[in-house]
Amino acid sequence: MGKFLVVVGSVVVLLGVLLMFFDKIPFLGKLPGDISIKRENFRFYFPITTSIILSVVISLLLWLFSQFKGK
Numbered sequence: 046m047g048k049f050l051v052v053v054g055s056v057v058v059l060l061g062v063l064l065m066f067f068d069k070i071p072f073l074g075k076l077p078g079d080i081s082i083k084r085e086n087f088r089f090y091f092p093i094t095t096s097i098i099l100s101v102v103i104s105l106l107l108w109l110f111s112q113f114k115g116k
Contacts (some may be wrong), residue, residue: 052110 078094 049110049114056106 076092076094076098080089080091080093082089
């Protein structure tokens, strides 16, 4: 349980650091398939491709952690 909490804490810290520097990551949120609509008084942004890629990466990381947890 202790190792799991350390890993989860490390992932949370890493995500926090990434969010602080989100503007400096050039491709994140600007991938093909991300929907961005800008009008005079309206702005709509839905990063669907970025969301799918992040979901796959997080799923793979959780799967890897579950494989190591069993050993």
